[in-house]
Amino acid sequence: MVNIEKKELIIASFENKVAAFAQKHGTVPPDSKVLVACSGGPDSMALLHWLMATKGEGTEAALAIGVACVDHSLRVESKAELAMVAHYAKAHDLPFYPLTIDAVAAEQSGESVETTGRRLRYEFFRSICQAEGYDYIATAHHENDQAETILAHLIRGSGTAGLTGMQVIADDLWRPFLGVTKEEILAYVKALVLPFAHDKTNDEPIYMRNRLRLEVLPLLKEFNPNIVATLARLGEHMGQDEAFLTAEAKRKFNELCIVCTKKESGTPYIELKRNEVAALPDALFYRLWRYVFGLFDIKNTFSGAHVAELRQVVKGKKRKQFMCSQVKVAAQYDIIQIGRLVAFDLKMTQYRIRELRALTWAGPAVEPMPLKNGENLLIPRRLAAKGPEIRQRKAGDRIVLTRRDGRIWGHKKLKDWLIDRKVPTEERDALWFVCGDKVVFSKVQPKTTTIVWDEQTSEYWACSIEEEK
Incomplete structure (x- = not known):
């Protein structure tokens, strides 16, 4: 009886914590159609059960749930894991979408196997969403994953945007478990006696993320036992700061921007007030230009080196130019011209x-x-x-x-x-x-x-x- 009560307490505590996190950070609208990215591991099996039990058919949220699983052919057990997820989906009368790929064979030049697998995985998920009308892809990323992400970005020298980590809802991605830890998920899975697979490669320091989880975070816990929660909280604070500064940069852009048209070609371009841009503090200067380059649908990383060059162009007394991808910036007298707009939404032809x-x-x-x-x-x-x-x-x-x-x-x-x-x-x-x-x-x-x-x-x-x- 004690064990049953303990299990019920673990389940209720977990689901209440996820619900409280959703109340603070948002969730998907009722009646949405959600595709669950399920590998068969404890995290994604917990996510699948939680969605069915608290958000699925017959609940207030009334989400329509489907299950997608990808076998990357990297381990001998992966075929059986896909079969396990297929059996679970069938037992609960859920649509199931399997895919088997050879991640090693599909590896592109300059890509790691891990990156290749992720790219193919999400291409598959989004193809299902498009074909079957799913609104969101639900993933089981949790607080420990968030801590690893923020730490990895910090090591790479990321700015504030990178230190915000993963968002609960980002376009078509939904991460409802960001407020719970790996340990809490495991306790939830065991209390429910859910089937799950264990990927042994997660216990090997063969990828950067594995090394952060297995080597770096345990070392940091010696200095701060709550390092996972601390890093997640850092991401939350950075997110609040980034949202405010980005909104302020957009406001400045609208204040300092004039949209013009070349008479000879009819091509639109942007003019910014040079002195006002030069007077912006670094935090807004960087975000203003990041916003401008984003309008051009630039996929390249907008780096600190670019910012330094733009500072020189804006401050220079003589006419100077800066070019990056299809964006051309020219400063002369009291204006800055930003050219090569094909259409005002600035998207390139595909x-x-x-x-x-x-x-x-x-x-x-x-x-x-x-x-x-x-x-x-x-x-x-x-x-x-x-x-x-x-x-x-x-x-x-x-x-x-x-x-x-x-x-x-x-x-x-x-x-x-x-x-x-x-x-x-x-x-x-x-x-x-x-x-x-x-x-x-x-x-x-x-x-x-x-x-x-x-x-x-x-x-x-x-x-x-x-x-x-």
Whole structure:
């Protein structure tokens, strides 16, 4: 009887703590459709049970719940773990979406296996959301994960934004367990006698996060036994400061900004009042420019080095310029001009590949062109094993050189190719290219047919490249 009462107390205490955290930090709207990212570990199994018991069908929240599980093929046990989650979902009549990937084989240049796995995992989750109409992806990140995240960002030299850690709700992600610890989750799982798997690689110091959890945090606990809660609280305080300063920077932007249009091209650009920008304190100066660059949909990290350069441009007595990706900043007299706005929302055109198909072709001297109606790209499969990729340029890229009939006759550094064509420096990072495994085939030109003919093969990819609407 004592054990039963103790278990009931553990369960009630845990669920009350999660509810109190949600009341303070927010939760998803009632009747939302939520996809649970479930690995089969104790954290995600606890999340799945908690959602069904307190937020699922028949509750006030009335969430529609689905379950997604990814087997990364990194451990022999992973197949059985996916089967366990599938069985649990079926037993509770929940939609189940499995995926098996080979994270090692899918690893891209410069990516760790861990990063590759995460990228593929979230691509899968979001594809389900789009296809099945889910509003949120629920993950089981908890207070210990938050502490590790903030500590990792601190070690990397992050600013205030990085020290805020993970948010409870960030776009389509929902993390309702950020207010409870790993120990509390384990106690909850054991009290409920939930099935779960244990990933032994979590106990090995093979990744940075593992080393922080297994080596660094235990050492810090010797100085502060409550270090996990302390770091989580730091993130909360940083979040409050960051929200205020970001809002103030936006207010300053609206106060100091004038939107203009070039007469000759009709292209909009921004002007800022130079003296007022120069007088901003560092905290607002940095955030103002981070906001400006964010308007251009820049994915590059906006660094302290960029801020230092911008300070020099703004303070300089002579005309100076600063360029980063597709943003050009020029300071002259009492104004700062920020250019290369394509449309006022400043988003770059995106492209997609449609209806990729494999075919054989002996070349223009033997057979007619094999492209079907609507197709505008033909490339050799031996240079793009998995098909063409549309991306922007990278350091070291080389482009194939072709004759009029498309036959490859050589290669050239992409940088030199762009220089030969007199493409302005500030525009090069905004261009999209059709690429293979180790080569660039051409600049993306949806209205032009691109043929790359390789005399060493008869196996080709054909497809159409379209501008995303």
